[in-house]
Amino acid sequence: MTKKNRKYIGMLGGGQLGLLFLQQAKRNNKMVLVYDPDKLCPAAKEADKYIEAEYDDMKSLDIIANECYVCSTEFENISYKTLEYLEKSINVFPSSKILKITQNRKLEKDFLKRNNIPVTDFLIISNHDDIKDLNSTDMYPAILKTTGLGYDGKGQISVNNNQQLTSAFTELKSVECILEKKVNLDKEVSIIAGCYQDGHIEFLPISENKHLNNILYMSKVPASLDEVSTQEILGIAKKIIKNLNYVGVIGIEFFISSDKKILVNEIAPRTHNSGHFSIEGCDISQFQQQVNVLSDSEPTKSKLLEPSVMINLLGDVWEQGMPNFEIIKEYNCANLHLYGKKTPRKKRKMGHITVTNKSLETAVNLAEEIYEKIQKKVK
Numbered sequence: 001m002t003k004k005n006r007k008y009i010g011m012l013g014g015g016q017l018g019l020l021f022l023q024q025a026k027r028n029n030k031m032v033l034v035y036d037p038d039k040l041c042p043a044a045k046e047a048d049k050y051i052e053a054e055y056d057d058m059k060s061l062d063i064i065a066n067e068c069y070v071c072s073t074e075f076e077n078i079s080y081k082t083l084e085y086l087e088k089s090i091n092v093f094p095s096s097k098i099l100k101i102t103q104n105r106k107l108e109k110d111f112l113k114r115n116n117i118p119v120t121d122f123l124i125i126s127n128h129d130d131i132k133d134l135n136s137t138d139m140y141p142a143i144l145k146t147t148g149l150g151y152d153g154k155g156q157i158s159v160n161n162n163q164q165l166t167s168a169f170t171e172l173k174s175v176e177c178i179l180e181k182k183v184n185l186d187k188e189v190s191i192i193a194g195c196y197q198d199g200h201i202e203f204l205p206i207s208e209n210k211h212l213n214n215i216l217y218m219s220k221v222p223a224s225l226d227e228v229s230t231q232e233i234l235g236i237a238k239k240i241i242k243n244l245n246y247v248g249v250i251g252i253e254f255f256i257s258s259d260k261k262i263l264v265n266e267i268a269p270r271t272h273n274s275g276h277f278s279i280e281g282c283d284i285s286q287f288q289q290q291v292n293v294l295s296d297s298e299p300t301k302s303k304l305l306e307p308s309v310m311i312n313l314l315g316d317v318w319e320q321g322m323p324n325f326e327i328i329k330e331y332n333c334a335n336l337h338l339y340g341k342k343t344p345r346k347k348r349k350m351g352h353i354t355v356t357n358k359s360l361e362t363a364v365n366l367a368e369e370i371y372e373k374i375q376k377k378v379k
């Protein structure tokens with residue numbers, strides 16, 4: 001097939017990040033091919049073309065190689081080898097090299113340390129002998145995290161001593177882990193950028209994130225940060241993007257400790273949950289940035305239109321029955337996004353709400369009010 005017949009942007013993964021990307025791409029008249037082994041995934045139904053296949057199925061990957069002019073991924077837990085295979089035929093953003101680093105907590109931390117970027121104190125735990133040899137007096141309290149395949153707090157266990165560490169390591173099937181010292185947090189923030197093929201970087205406004213049980217609960221924008229911290233975060237983000245030769249959309253999570261140190265928590269090689277506010281809160285959302293980067297369009301700035309608050313709707317919200325989404329219609333400033341997932345399992349991201357207002361404080365109050373109200377049973 002000649003190049004001009006390649007009509008799709010390929011997206012590996014059809015979860016909510018794939019769906020929200022697809023919805024933006026459609027508004028831009030771009031065609032998207034979604035590839036996901038689960039035909040019930042959120043993005044399958046709305047895709048211009050959908051392929052149900054495993055990520056190592058070369059024959060099916062060849063459809064992307066032949067029919068897409070560019071390809072991206074919406075989550076990091078696919079083998080970087082899938083991207084490596086596609087790179088032989090088409091542009092893949094971010095590249096397999098970047099995915100390989102950012103999908104593994106050890107390689108990611110090694111990269112950050114090599115570049116003199118501050119991270120949490122950590123140790124690698126590869127086997128039970130590493131625990132025996134551990135001189136751990138100043139490591140606890142800590143979190144044991146698998147180096148691969150973790151997301152939304154999965155593959156993480158809090159530990160306070162070597163005994164708990166031993167059972168946690170066994171519970172995580174003795175796979176390679178990092179033991180991360182718990183940071184006394186002042187706040188968590190994140191920054192998202194569209195990193196263009198010509199080297200341009202367009203940052204979205206920094207968001208301030210509140211987690212519950214290690215899963216994102218709320219993002220507030222603008223983050224309450226002084227100018228010095230803002231510049232430091234921007235500087236670190238630029239360094240990461242430059243030194244990874246990053247092309248695509250990137251999300252970088254930061255910890256700010258109670259003694260005001262700025263540490264990088266982790267790098268997401270994709271759009272980020274904390275950037276969902278930008279769909280309504282910015283003129284150019286993170287998904288519009290992604291469409292622009294992948295289609296090699298002119299770099300465009302993302303401007304905050306109004307202070308914004310996003311709250312995630314996890315499956316837990318369905319616990320008392322179907323939430324009362326009708327209530328949202330009473331609020332002009334509120335927007336509901338549901339991802340079309342069938343089973344509202346606990347901790348599963350089912351959707352989100354975004355509230356924009358000229359006052360951030362009002363936006364927070366309204367978002368929490370709506371969040372409470374939708375969980376009340378309809379009378």
Ligand code: ADP
Pocket residue numbers: 120143150151152153154180181182183184185188211214215253265266
């Ligand atoms: P995930 O890939 O699940 O997002 P993270 O490593 O970002 O994993 O952890 C999720 C959340 O758990 C963080 O955003 C933070 O709230 C909390 N957390 C993780 N590691 C630490 C740490 N070392 N100190 C304090 N809080 C942490």
Ligand code: MG
Pocket residue numbers: 253265266
């Ligand atoms: Mg995280």
